[in-house]
Amino acid sequence: MTKEKTAISPTRAEDYSEWYQQVVKAAEMAEHSPVRGCMVIKPWGYALWENIQRELDDLFKATGVRNAYFPLFIPLSFLEKEAEHVEGFAKECAVVTHHRLEKGPDGGLVPAGKLAEPLVVRPTSETIIGDAFSKWVSSYRDLPLLINQWANVVRWEMRTRIFLRTSEFLWQEGHTAHATSEEAVERTKLMLDIYAELAENYLAMPVIKGRKSAAERFPGAVDTLCIEALMQDRKALQAGTSHFLGQNFAKASQIRFQSAQETEEYAWTTSWGASTRLIGGLVMTHGDDDGMVLPPKVASAHVVLLPIFRKEAEKGQVMEYTHKLAKELRGSTYNGRPVRVEIDERQTGGARNWDWIRKGIPVRAEIGPRDIAEDSVFMGRRDNSPKEKKSVKREAFVRGLGQTLDQIQDALFQKALAYRKEITCNIDAKEDFYEFFTPKNADLPEIHGGLAMSHWCGEAACEAGIKEDLTVTIRCIPAENEIIEGRCICCGKESRERVAFSKAY
Amino acid sequence: MTKEKTAISPTRAEDYSEWYQQVVKAAEMAEHSPVRGCMVIKPWGYALWENIQRELDDLFKATGVRNAYFPLFIPLSFLEKEAEHVEGFAKECAVVTHHRLEKGPDGGLVPAGKLAEPLVVRPTSETIIGDAFSKWVSSYRDLPLLINQWANVVRWEMRTRIFLRTSEFLWQEGHTAHATSEEAVERTKLMLDIYAELAENYLAMPVIKGRKSAAERFPGAVDTLCIEALMQDRKALQAGTSHFLGQNFAKASQIRFQSAQETEEYAWTTSWGASTRLIGGLVMTHGDDDGMVLPPKVASAHVVLLPIFRKEAEKGQVMEYTHKLAKELRGSTYNGRPVRVEIDERQTGGARNWDWIRKGIPVRAEIGPRDIAEDSVFMGRRDNSPKEKKSVKREAFVRGLGQTLDQIQDALFQKALAYRKEITCNIDAKEDFYEFFTPKNADLPEIHGGLAMSHWCGEAACEAGIKEDLTVTIRCIPAENEIIEGRCICCGKESRERVAFSKAY
Incomplete structure (x- = not known):
């Protein structure tokens, strides 16, 4: 059996981890920078982020959230x-200790102007935003306060992986303050619903909504809700979190208000975030052995026009037709946004076509003199085989583009959902559980496991034991859980619900 | 003579500098943070920034620029x-020297994990972006490379002033690389034109385009182009700069390419930036003694609806009418964007009205039972006197809103332009020049000067002497300068053009 040639080498089956790096590289989405653990997000990857931002921002604003901006630095205190x-x-965390550089003894520059108090580059902003909130809130009439920030944050991770775990990443962090616990809990859930909507309806990424066990909670939170997605190596990826912070941060930052009954109360706060990590999730949810596959609703571009001309004499006519078509497409909308069109004039034949397949653009349209004679384009879809292309009349192509993109969007979601179902199973015996998460083939260590829905008694010791033995964690206690009697997969004690176990990023 | 009461105290004439702080505060645009020199941009100020970003981003993209993102940290080397x-x-500059915190001898946290090489929080990104460009460019076919980044930057300013000069600020920095010097110079000018378009057509802020003298150039640039605006205290504000960097940074970062003639060449680069400083410029261009005045095209919101009900029984009807009107307005567009509508339900009478005047919203519309009976709103415009309000039929209000906003936009620009003309003059005698820039009244030190168009021989010594004597600098050598013989305002040597002198932020 001869192996079919793929645009990405190695394939997912050969070396998943390296395949991931190669897809990110081949799609020109991002690259490592000379600064340890920090990435450069290239235009194709950044456009994807801009589209994710736009959709998420609209979803936030529709619930009354407003954007603001807070300092990059947080005083240590x-x-x-x-x-x-x-x-x-x-x-x-990255610590700023000086505010100047000056010539050192050997002539090179050295830090100078030591700060009285070190500043931490924000890893998250609860404390600095809490300080602002304490000034903005004085009466129940000032509540709820619903704020979001789009920003960069820094966490000095020891082992980094592009998009998934980087020292600096881009994200949004929402912070809200409420008069009652109930209202804050409601907001925590609402924002999780928004993340789930983004993931499923825009990123075509099926997710499980749930809440974290105490061990996996955000530091300082009372409750952490999350969405978890399943990657093609059967590991889970936490794709968004929403925290109910109780009064912990309100007490730390003195966010107090006078209630309608004229009593002095601490506010109830929430925080919630999603980051450029989502892009890594997109690669691992939809990417294939030919590269990236972009869901149309957030795709960096929807369609690339590939003009073909052999002689210089043909060029004028072909380019005129191409630009006219681009203009027509850009004047139309998909999902409420203008259609995003690329034109690639390079005459590199098949190589050019493959570049766009690797980049994951949903639709490719070749335009040569013969196509023009028939007022047609030669169209390929990223969700079909690279060689499957067909001639479509220009008018039908333009008119049908929205439908084509919808079909691709839906196909990606259905495929990912089917895959998740395939690797999810209820496991009730400890032996089966350990078997499930143990590699079968030393050459393919990652092809095992998946999502095990198993009973858990709620004890931290059982959770820790499994983590220790198998590096498997409780991803979440699903929100839409059925109450069903069972026995803890670890200790055998009584349990009333299954939780989602898997390996994770 | 009794003084008319103003919403901002002190007035511009009484204490311009304090007036500025009070407007920023009263309009809830930003506030000082507990981190030295860093500001918190509040929702009303941030919405303004988002609108500026959106317009500028569209203008950039229309010229082929793409967004990307580069590391926050720059290695010292x-x-x-x-x-x-x-x-x-x-x-x-802020210097990161450690990547961890640990318990110190007295129990508090101290920096730990010293970095081998200190990292500087980017004050600007020529060097780190240059490094990426050196990898992205290898052939003339890779050029031009047109990249922009929206980011935060840090410059540890000793004397800070909200929006105008802060340790951390938000900006965009564009970076391009070209095969020829001519093309890079062309791009430098093109981006300056875009800044001028943003300033004049969106911010309603007249600007003078020109180039900086050598003393005022960006460190490392061959030529710095700028737009300069005139504030109401007669000082200039640099509102955007575009730098032709020659091959300086290409040599520093090894951005090399093979030319069409197969020779190895250094690229020619440019960089250009505009920042949240523009918001400070807006305050000082349009603000008055009643607070902020927002130009409609970038206004945080276009119109606020102010429902009025005395009894609870009236509330239902009034709110229903208000929300219906809001929906109708939001469904319409102004200048290609959806109309931005606020609703303020607080029943605080006149105080509520004054809040929105201070915030500078272009249009206010009161809606009470009597207005509803006549299917009308009671409308006020920010560019009119606070008490000048009139009843307008709802339909005419909705239909005419675009025109109303256009009128306000134009009125603001014309007013600012007239003011600039009033304080600009050609000065040819040194004595007059010194007189012009010397305060006449010790109580009102800022009411003097303006923009002096005077001859300059081109010598750094003359420029430095004037700066030393008067704290007056050459803002720019205007791009559209007439060639006209004259004598240097300082030394009397021959000169062929006038340059723009003034005090500046």
Whole structure:
């Protein structure tokens, strides 16, 4: 059996981890920078992020959230205000200690102007935003306060992986303050629903909504809700989190208000975030052995026009036709946004076509003199085989583009959903559970496991034991869980619901 | 004579500098943070920035520019690659020296995990982006490379002023590489034209386009082009700069390419930026003694609806009418964007009205039971006197809103232009020049000067002498200068053109 040639080497089956790096590289989405753990997001990857931002931002604003911006630096004393919080972030943070450079003894520049108090580059902003909230809130009439920030954050991760775990990443962090616990809990759930909507309806990425066990909670939170997606190597990826912070941060930052009954109360706060990590999730959800596959609703571009001319004499006519078509397409909309069109004039034949397949653009349209004679384009779809192309009349192509993109969007979601179902199973016996998560083939260590829905008694010791033995964690306690009697997969004690176990990023 | 009461105290005439702070505060645009020199941009100010971003981003993209993102941190060795550049930024930069916090001897956290090489928080990104460009460019076919980044930057300014000069600020920085010097110069001018278009057509802020003298150039640039606006205290504000960098940074970062003639060449680069400083410029261009005045095209919101009900029984009807009107307005567009509508339900009478005047919203519409009976709103415009309001039929209000906003936009520009003309004059005698820039009244030190168009021989010594004597600088050598014989305002030597002198922010 001869192996079919793929545009990405190695394939997913050969070396998943390296395949991931190669897809990110071949699609020109991002690259490593000379700064340890920091990435450069290239235009094709950044356009994807801009589209994700736009959709998420609209979803936020529709619920009354407003954007604002807070300082990059957090005084050390602020971080220390919440004990669990500082514990969670102190081990990996960038610390600014000086505010000047001057000539050192050997002539090179050295840090100078030592700061009285070191500043931490924000790993997250609960404490600095909490300080602002404490000034903005004085009466129940000032509540709820619904704020979001689009920003860069820094966590000095020891082992980094492009998009998935980088020292600096881009994200949004929402922070809200409420008069009652109920209202804050409601907001925590609402924002999780928005993340799930983004993931499923825009990223075509099926997710499980649920809440974290105590061990996996955000440092300082009372409750952490999350969406978890399943990658093609059967590991889970946490794709968004929404935290109910109780009054912990309100007490740390003194966010107090006078209630309608004229009593002095601490506010109830929430925070919620999603990051450029989502792009890594997209690669691992939809990418194939030919490269990236972009879901149309957030695709960096929807369609690329590939003009073909052999002689210089043909060029004028072909380019005129191409630009006219591009203009027509850009004047139309898909999912409420203008259609995003690329034109690639390079005459590199098949290589050019493959570049766009690797980049994952949903639709390719070749335009040569013969196509023009028939007022047609020669169209290929990223969700079909690379060689499957067909001639479509220009008018039908333009008119049908929205439908084509919808079909691709839906096909990607259905495929990902089917895959998740395939690798998810209820497991009730400890032996089966350990078997499930143990590699079968030393050459293909990653082809095992998946999502095990198993009973858990709620004890941290059982959770820790499984993590220790198998590096498997509880991804979440699903929100839409059926109450069903069973026995803990670890200790055999009684349990009333299954939780989602898997390996994870 | 009794003084008319104003919403902002002090007035511009009483204390311009304090008036500025009070307008920013009263309009809830931004506030000082507990981190030295860093500001918190509040929702009303941030919405303004988002609108500026959107317009500028569209203008950039229409010229082929694509967005990307580069690391926040710059290794010290990178900054040192261009001698003038490091000289320009070393004195005021935030330096990261550690990547962890741990318990110190007295129990508090102290920096730990010292970095082998200190990292500088980017004050600007020529060197780190140059490094990426050196990998992205290998042939003339890769050029031009047209990249922009929206980001935060840090310059450890000793004297800060909200929006105008802060340690951290938000901006965009464009970076391009070209095969020829001519093309790079062309791009430098094109981006300046875009800044001028943003300033004049969107911000309603008249600007003078020109180039900086050598003393005022960006560190490392061959030529710096700029737009300069005139504030109401007669000082100039640099509102955007576009730098032709020659091959300086290409040599520092090794951005090389093979030409069509197969020779190895250094690229020619440009960089250009505009920042949240523009918001400070807007305050000082349009603000008055009642607060902020927002130009409609970038206004945080276009219109606020102010429902009025005395009894609870009236509330239902009034709110229904208000929300219906809001929906109708939001479904319409102004200048190609959906109309931005606020609703303020608070029943605080006149205080509520004044809040929106201070915030500078272009149009206010009161809606009470009597207005509803007549299917009308009671409308006020920010560019009219606060008490000048009139009843307008709802349908005419909705239909005419675009025209109303256009009128306000135009009125603001014309007013600012007239003011600039009023304070600009040709000065040819040194004595007059010194007189012009010397305060006449010790109580009102800022009411003097303006923009002096005077001859300059081109010598740095003359420029430096004037700066020393009067703190007056050459803002720019205007791009559309008439060639006209004259004598240097300082030394009397021959000169062929006038340059723009003034005090500046």
